Amino acid sequence: MNLNLGLFGFGCIGQGLWDVLHRTNGLRSSIARICVKDRKKSRPLSQDYFTYDKDDILNDPEINVVVELIDDADAAFDIVSKAMRQGKAVVTANKKMVATRFRELLDLQTSTGMPLLYEASTGGSIPIIRNLEEYYDNDLLSGVEGIVNGTTNYIFTQLMENPERGYAHALAEAQAKGFAESNPSLDVDGWDATYKTLIIAAHSMGSVLDPRQIVRRGISHITPFDIAAARSLGCTVKLLSRVLLHGNGFSASVLPALIPNSDSLANINNEMNAIRLHGAFSDDQLLVGKGAGAHPTASAVLSDISALRYSYRYEYKKLQQADAPVFNIGNPVRVFVRGPKELLNELPFSDVHVDHRTSSGSYRIGDLSLLDLSRSFAFNSETCFIATMVE
Numbered sequence: 001m002n003l004n005l006g007l008f009g010f011g012c013i014g015q016g017l018w019d020v021l022h023r024t025n026g027l028r029s030s031i032a033r034i035c036v037k038d039r040k041k042s043r044p045l046s047q048d049y050f051t052y053d054k055d056d057i058l059n060d061p062e063i064n065v066v067v068e069l070i071d072d073a074d075a076a077f078d079i080v081s082k083a084m085r086q087g088k089a090v091v092t093a094n095k096k097m098v099a100t101r102f103r104e105l106l107d108l109q110t111s112t113g114m115p116l117l118y119e120a121s122t123g124g125s126i127p128i129i130r131n132l133e134e135y136y137d138n139d140l141l142s143g144v145e146g147i148v149n150g151t152t153n154y155i156f157t158q159l160m161e162n163p164e165r166g167y168a169h170a171l172a173e174a175q176a177k178g179f180a181e182s183n184p185s186l187d188v189d190g191w192d193a194t195y196k197t198l199i200i201a202a203h204s205m206g207s208v209l210d211p212r213q214i215v216r217r218g219i220s221h222i223t224p225f226d227i228a229a230a231r232s233l234g235c236t237v238k239l240l241s242r243v244l245l246h247g248n249g250f251s252a253s254v255l256p257a258l259i260p261n262s263d264s265l266a267n268i269n270n271e272m273n274a275i276r277l278h279g280a281f282s283d284d285q286l287l288v289g290k291g292a293g294a295h296p297t298a299s300a301v302l303s304d305i306s307a308l309r310y311s312y313r314y315e316y317k318k319l320q321q322a323d324a325p326v327f328n329i330g331n332p333v334r335v336f337v338r339g340p341k342e343l344l345n346e347l348p349f350s351d352v353h354v355d356h357r358t359s360s361g362s363y364r365i366g367d368l369s370l371l372d373l374s375r376s377f378a379f380n381s382e383t384c385f386i387a388t389m390v391e
């Protein structure tokens with residue numbers, strides 16, 4: 001099957017896709033038209049490729065695949081839904097659109113019969129979604145966890161190396177290197193990782209969550225005291241996405257985590273991503289790769305385009321299971337909480353393992369459910385740093 005592509009967006013990933021497509025022999029596909037937004041921007045290709053009217057692609061019967069690589073989730077949903085209704089297959093990298101419109105996108109795939117692939121939305125170049133769909137279909141997955149946001153991983157790597165420079169300095173450095181946006185909230189408040197976690201939960205546990213159900217806390221409350229505490233405990237700090245099975249339920253969270261230095265996730269540094277899968281029989285497997293950037297992300301987009309040549313589509317078998325695990329955040333987890341004594345005292349720990357109180361700072365390490373944690377004053381206070389403990 002020849003693939004005639006209509007591309008939306010020619011920014012970082014769109015241009016990356018142009019490069020990788022033109023360096024890949026044997027893939028019978030070419031970009032016919034590119035839709036962008038800003039008429040004043042100069043473009044590195046002939047102006048003949050470009051249009052500013054989405055219908056030039058959506059109504060072109062010669063274009064059979066739409067590749068959506070824009071940075072606006074609402075406009076992307078409009079483009080993607082119209083393309084599918086016009087009988088076009090779609091490839092996208094837009095995690096926010098996929099996560100926030102998951103059910104509508106499922107319905108569209110059913111009603112139009114058109115495939116929608118989004119490998120690049122989660123973990124950049126790491127092939128996680130197709131693996132969860134195909135390879136782990138028959139293995140009992142007890143959990144998927146990992147580092148899925150390169151910006152926060154870069155910041156934590158810098159902080160572990162030079163804690164005295166502080167969070168603001170590490171964030172400014174990430175921005176200067178182009179890893180963080182000028183408005184970094186999507187990354188540092190954990191939303192980007194939350195969208196990816198929702199997609200992982202759907203493909204691993206067969207359950208579509210609302211992003212607000214995922215227990216989420218960002219990284220901006222960390223202080224040099226917290227880094228020193230992590231070091232004294234033999235740990236490294238990372239932002240950890242977790243989807244974990246507990247009996248017939250599963251939890252989903254995006255929280256800073258104290259990871260023992262001996263754990264392979266502790267050694268995933270800077271903008272790298274890693275996803276660990278716990279299988280009942282396969283034991284642990286770790287996928288490591290670049291989670292962002294033009295060529296790594298475009299390689300996942302290219303893989304989806306290539307999969308369309310043999311009519312690949314997600315079957316969502318786990319979503320159709322009658323006995324899929326239900327979302328449940330009532331199980332105890334071990335957490336580190338640093339903050340004012342009165343907030344530490346009111347946390348409903350079932351067990352306290354460390355109660356560290358000094359004039360320079362206080363923290364407690366204990367067990368409580370994610371539900372109780374998320375309802376606590378500490379969780380909702382700017383004055384506390386909270387991290388799960390990886391054992």
Ligand SMILES: NC(=O)c1ccc[n+]([C@@H]2O[C@H](COP(=O)([O-])OP(=O)(O)OC[C@H]3O[C@@H](n4cnc5c(N)ncnc54)[C@H](OP(=O)(O)O)[C@@H]3O)[C@@H](O)[C@H]2O)c1
Nearest residue numbers: 009010011012013036037038069070071075093094292293
């Ligand atoms: N950057 C990464 O490393 C990375 C990694 C994984 C996934 N992603 C995802 O990939 C997608 C693209 O990211 P990016 O980094 O390439 O963004 P970007 O560099 O900001 O480029 C965005 C492009 O979208 C175009 N655009 C915006 N709104 C549009 C609209 N309504 N109609 C047509 N074109 C429109 C812009 O047009 P103009 O050129 O005219 O401004 C620009 O070409 C996003 O969903 C992002 O989350 C990015």
